[in-house]
Each structure stands twice: as structure tokens, then as C-alpha cells.
Amino acid sequence: MAGMGLGLAAAAMPAMAATPGRKIGYAIVGLGSYATRQIMPNFASCEHSRIAALVSGTPEKLERYGAEYGVPKTHRYDYKSFDRIRDNPDIDAVYIILPNSMHAEYTIRAAQAGKHVMCEKPMAVSVAECEAMIAACRKAGRKLMIGYRSRFEPHNRLAIDLARSGFVGPTRVITAEHGFPIRPDQWRLDRPLSGGGSLMDIGIYSLNATRYLTGEEPVEVMAMESTDRSDPRFKTVEDRIDFLLRFPSGVTATCVSSYSSAHNQYRVIGTEGWIDMEPGTPYEGHRMRIRKDGQVADRAPPPMAKNQFAGQLDHLAEAVLTGSPIIVPGEEGLADLRVIEAIYRSAREGRAVKIAA
């Protein structure tokens, strides 16, 4: 099918012939809920990735997960001993799943220790940090990838292909909403750790979707924040922040980011119909509906051998093993942070903010 190759080609690209059997060893940095419940179990279905080491400040976690995943005591680190990963040749890469404000420091220390880096989103809490991370990895000659898992998920890949190939006509509008009612007592609600509220955590999915669905960078943003500061959850970070984006082609996007209501959806509206994803970026259970010629129908993408988590892990591994390009490198995380900073500035100053190319 014409125009269908964009995302799938990238998935099929790496030829593994040069490195039969070898698996990239990851050190998991941070043993919180996302690491232990979503990422670590999925190594079992990876072709090219394995858990080589664990890093945590909590000895009980190192003991528990070390035993569970067969990681020997010699391959367990805390944050004081972290830099000694340099001396462990079993570790090829680190996966940083720490609070946002620690991403830059540990990415840079990992690169300086000679390791490749997978870093969770948001890449960091500022553009300046992102730039420093990219520079550190470049200087060390190490790869840097951001954990944008949806790019390895078949519904999202198909949505990208259909949107960019004009399957429902040229895109005119994108709507994207992400949010959930957050529970109190999380580091995500503590600005020094999170760098911001819903936008940094969940609204970034709305933003990132508009960018991967258009393949363009927004040039202007307008944003409006609404936060009840008497809600104990929102003493230091925002609850809701809605934003409008303008893209060079004339496409506009309306986006929702919320920590007090549940949203997980995007829709690409072209001149002849739309592509709707709800839920759009969950861990599992994606649903795509397409409206074309006045008819709405479900559409299922071709299945992929690996789920999005394993696909993401193996993508960096393949890049390390074969030199294949990373589709979500540090520059991708930086591009989101550039817009995020503009969104916050627009909300703060009550004006449209232009984003330099």
C-alpha cells in the first residue's frame, strides 16, 4: 500500500546478521513502579536485550529484583557506586527510569562511564539539560534514546503512516488529550523532582503525538493553565494545561493535559475524514477507528512480533549492534522540551509564543 512504509520500514530495518546471538546488557537505573512492572518483565520477549545490572537506593529492592531476574550482587549498584558501572563490561547501556530532574545527571554520568543511554520521557526538565545530555553522549561516542514507547506500537505506527500519507486527505486539525486523576504523595507532584505537573508526565503524550502524526515541528503555541492551588496535590505543580499548536503546513492542534480527569485519545482530522485512537497511548488495548467516505469503521494494524516495550528496548540494542538509526534520539526529547518550555511560558505570560526552528 502506497505510503505505508514510513513507520514499518524503520522497524524492519536492522539486519542482525553481523551479530548473531549477542544481547545488549542493560543496567536498570531506578526500580520504581514503571521499571519493575512494565519494563523489566518485557525483557523476556526481547531478542537483543537483557537485564545486566540494577541500580537503586533501596537495598531491599536490589535484593528482591536481583534475585528475581538473576542479577548477581556484583552487578547491583546504588547511586554512590553508580559510576563504577564503567568497570562492568556486561553493561552496554543504562535505562534511566528516575524522577525527571535526575535524568540529566545520570545520563551524563552514564555516558562518561562509556555506556549507551535509554532515558525515560520527559528527557529532562529543561532545554538546557537536554542539550547537555546530547553533548555528553556525543562526546563519549555513545547512543542516546528517549523512551517514547508508542513509536514501537503498531496502532500508533499505522496512524502515523495513514496520517502522513493523507489517507483521510491532508491533515487539517489534530486533537489530543491525555490525563488521569493523580493520587497524592508521589514524586511527580514535587516540582524539584518532576520539573512540572501533568504536562511533563502525561500531557507530553498529547504533544509528542501531534509531532509524530504530522512529522512537523510546531512554530507557535498558546496555552492556558487551570490549577486549584488549594488542592493538596497541586501545591507546586500544575493540574491542567491546555494548549494550541500551529504547524508550518497550517495544521493546528488542540491539546489537553490533566492531572484531575481521565483522557487518552487523539484524532487526526483530514479534509476527507479522520483517524481516531482511543485509547491512543495505553500500555495495551489500543483502538483505532477511521472515518472515511462518511463511514466509521474499526481498523486493526498488522500484529507485531514484540509489544511496544520489547520493541523499544530492542530498538536501542539494534542500534548499538548494527549502527542502525534511532528513531527517537535525544534530539526528539529535546524537541518536546522546547515546546514544553514554550507552553509554560505562554500560560505564564498569557500570550502566543513563537518557537524558533
Place this chain on the structure above:
Amino acid sequence: MAGMGLGLAAAAMPAMAATPGRKIGYAIVGLGSYATRQIMPNFASCEHSRIAALVSGTPEKLERYGAEYGVPKTHRYDYKSFDRIRDNPDIDAVYIILPNSMHAEYTIRAAQAGKHVMCEKPMAVSVAECEAMIAACRKAGRKLMIGYRSRFEPHNRLAIDLARSGFVGPTRVITAEHGFPIRPDQWRLDRPLSGGGSLMDIGIYSLNATRYLTGEEPVEVMAMESTDRSDPRFKTVEDRIDFLLRFPSGVTATCVSSYSSAHNQYRVIGTEGWIDMEPGTPYEGHRMRIRKDGQVADRAPPPMAKNQFAGQLDHLAEAVLTGSPIIVPGEEGLADLRVIEAIYRSAREGRAVKIAA
């Protein structure tokens, strides 16, 4: 059910006992597509409304529709003879279905002729015109109602009741999108007649929905326009204009208005789920889905005896006959225009615009 009475009570309110059998006579002013295809056929199912007269600048239309609806030659007018409706006691009210820029003039002339007024949306092309229309009707002691048909449609009534009663928790976010790919060569694309583009025509449904779903008036707006001026349709009016609204309770709304893509939807997202309407404001075929306790299910409102068109026509008739209140008076149209002017200003000046209460 608690909280369910808000919209339905208004519908059930008028007691007709005082005026058995009498029907209010409408003069239809403007015999375009909406008048002839949607409004006029629906008088057949009205209890209290009938077509008494026709006004058009096209003699062939007066002949054709006069014959079809049994309106005698003595009750057919053109725009020069319009003011003579004053002398026709069969005419109680006029229904103004003219291009937007003519609403104010014909509303004022009708009031001065002693007639009640139903005026299509948008009420007029400026706040100043709306205020003049309200003043003229007040001075003449005549009623003024705006043609917001969705307020007489059962799905929308139920959505209002559910949203305002907190059925899915207190509302946090509303998304509302309206648009269609407009065909060229319409008065709607000619600014002197329309007063604006998609916002005046179809985006006003997004705006109006946010207001009736909250029962609040927005206090701040940010808006972004995207119009391809090389498209021959958009030489004088906007194509797309997206906007963000802030309400006093902290609710935010993201809204789409488009003349180049199809949208007809709104969703009220509360802390515990959402109420989704797609299509939300069509002529027929509304669909409501509710998400609550993690489950999505369709919901159908109790049927109403009259469809939205007949309900709207009879609502003014009942107000004339019994003195019952009009739920969408001139002040409702004025409130939309106040926000519309702020939306245009925000887009033009690239800044947040506050709306005075």
C-alpha cells in the same frame, strides 16, 4: 433522579390551559435552504406555531412556497414591503433566517412593527448589534429568542442535566469540535454578509455547548487562527480557529472551529468519567456515550414528543401565549457574541483576552 430536572423542567413548564387551540403565526424571513428544508417542514408537528407569512426577495420563491404552505398572496412580502407586516394581525412573530449581517436590521424592524422575533444564530455580527436588538425588542415590548435548536433536543438536554449535576464528577475539561468542509460560492464566505468564517457559522456550536454544559460564562479566551488565504473560499473569512476557554469554576475548554474538516462532537470530562456526544449537534442522529466506573456505554434520553425544530418554534409560541420564560433569549446570543469578539481579538493580537462579566 436528583439533578435531572434542569433542562426537562423548562420543557414541561408552559401550561397551555389559558389559550386553547390558538397558534402563533410566524412570518418566515428569508427562504434559503435552512428555512425551506429544516424549519418550514417542521411546523407540521408544532402544537402552537404555524406559518402565517413569507418574506423573500425572490418572487419565484414566494410563489412556490406560498402555494406549498397555503400562504395567500396578501401574506407574502419582499424586503421593500417588509414593514407592512405591522398591518397584518395574522403575524405574531417573525423568524429571521437571513445572512448574519442582516439579523440586526430585520430584528429591529420587526420589533418596531410590533412583532415578536425568533432570530437564527449567530444573533448578529457584533456585540453592539446584539445590544441594539435587545433594546429594540424591549422598547417595543416584544419577545426575542435566538435559534439555538440544540436546547430543544433530548440528548443535549440530558447532557446538560448530567454535566451540571456532576454525574461523572465535577466537570474539569470540555472538548468541543464543530466544522465541515465548506463548498465555495456561499454568502457565508462573504464577510460583509457573514461577519466572519467558520466561527460565526459552525464553531459557535462548540462555544455555545461549553456555555450550556457548564452554565457558566467564560472569563478568558486564547485563540489561534489558521487560514490558507490562497484557497479561493477563504479570501475574506477564516477557515479554522481553535480556542481555549477558562470558566470561573476552573473548568477549561478546548474548542475547534473549521471550514475545511468535518467535526461534530463534544465531551464533558469530569473527575470520574465523561459524557461524550458524537454527533453532538446534528439535525438528527445524535449519539451519547458515557464513561463511568471505567465502563463505556451508550445512553439514550427519554424521547420527546417534538423534534428540536418544532420544540424551538413552539418554545417562543408558548412564551408569547403564556408569558413563560425563554431559555435562549437575546441575552444568550449576546453572550456568545461577546466571547466570539474576544476569540477574534485573541487570535488577531496573539494574547489571552479577558472577558468582563
